Amino acid sequence: MIGFYARTAALCGTMLLTAPVFSIEMPPMSEKEAAAAAADYQKYCALCHGEDRQGYANDDAPSLSSKSLFISGFPNQISLTVTYGRRGTPMGGFSNEVGGPLDQKTINRLLTWLKDQSGAEPDEQFPSVVTGDIVRGEEIFAGECAICHGENGEGEIAPAIGNPAMLALTTDNFLRYAIENGRDGTDMPAFGPLLSAEEIDAVTAFLRSKAAGWDTGAPALRSPPSLEDWVLNPGSSAPLFKLKDELYVKAAELYQALQDKRRMVLLDTRVPSVWQMAHIEGSVPIPYYYDDFEGLAKDLPSDGTWIVTYCECPRAAAESVDRKLRAQGLQNTAVLWEGIQGWVSLGYPVAVGQVPEDPKDP
Ligand code: HEC
Ligand code: HEC
The missing domain is CATH 3.40.250.10 (Rhodanese-like domain)
Known part of the structure; x- marks a missing residue:
């Protein structure tokens, strides 16, 4: 068994210990900017995420109003999702870098507005790497999570958390936070009261071990090219x-x-x-x-x-x-x-x- 250190989404910013932790700038906004962001939201996002950000209007798009999402994911995780999308899901990338309609400034404005609406005070000091016992994590996943997320994380009545693109774009702690605290106002329960900290680490590490796809098994260490x-x-x-x-x-x-x-x-x-x-x-x-x-x-x-x-x-x-x-x-x-x-x-x-x-x- 490998005690899996588990992550692809090591944002350089979080690892360059001497550099500022987050490089994506999200300055506070004026009323005029907030109004523009609210209009962008209705134009580009409400179709799936709902007029009031409640989620599940179309395509099983998750809630964009839960505090938990923004505490753990703002700005980087959320920005990456909206910039690049999640391949293989209806969530497309909106950045003009990948052919979408919005420039990064407009995306940042929209995300700052969403964060403000949720009432979250994001915790930028979030440590990023979670280690845990993946074999134990697999059992927990089958017992507690598969019923909603699907046996292979393909998403049943809940997001496809086995999606490699999603896993590649999120930090361990973004996942762990959702598992421990749930997503308020949605069906995602808080497992904090139900599982021990080690069990939550284990299931997080298990999810991360699927970053290259659900069927690839646990990778063994590989030697770098000589x-x-x-x-x-x-x-x-x-x-x-x-x-x-x-x-x-x-x-x-x-x-x-x-x-x-x-x-x-x-x-x-x-x-x-x-x-x-x-x-x-x-x-x-x-x-x-x-x-x-x-x-x-x-x-x-x-x-x-x-x-x-x-x-x-x-x-x-x-x-x-x-x-x-x-x-x-x-x-x-x-x-x-x-x-x-x-x-x-x-x-x-x-x-x-x-x-x-x-x-x-x-
Ligand atoms: C065509 C439908 C659709 C539209 C339009 C759409 N989304 Fe999504 N979005 C989704 C789906 C579906 C997911 C979940 C993907 C998955 O299973 O991982 C998602 C996921 C997300 C997530 C990740 C949430 C989480 O819980 O991790 C964010 C953030 C997000 N969308 C923001 C936006 C924003 C901002 C817009 C508008 C600019 C937008 N979306 C437009 C369908 C959509
Ligand atoms: C009762 C159904 C249900 C169960 C059981 C459940 N989830 Fe969820 N989960 C959801 C829903 C619904 C969401 C999307 C919430 C939202 O709209 O933000 C979610 C979201 C998540 C997210 C965030 C995904 C993202 O795209 O940001 C993670 C990670 C997650 N669940 C992991 C787990 C794990 C691990 C377990 C088992 C320990 C589990 N869930 C059990 C319903 C469930």
């Missing part, structure tokens, strides 16, 4: 990336280059435990806190091979590694614009640790 495998497709030519702001490569372009088997190096700049959970195939875990960039620069090719970094939030950790590589004189470096969360939300594939024959007995 040095001679860092350059992907070494015999092939380099892709012709058109960088945005001379720094960013878009997910679609990167995906195409990987499909075309172009030569490049991919660096995953998050904490390596998150690389274990899910990463872009072929990437090397070089976390933002790596301490020998001089040595690293010597290990990386200097023949114009692209070195693409990515992280999660979407960009702080990757930008920091990219800056250090450029300072070492490396050229042709780029940062994945959408981050891995955007990558997952856009439906591009990720790899997880190797799956043992019998997932229960690695």
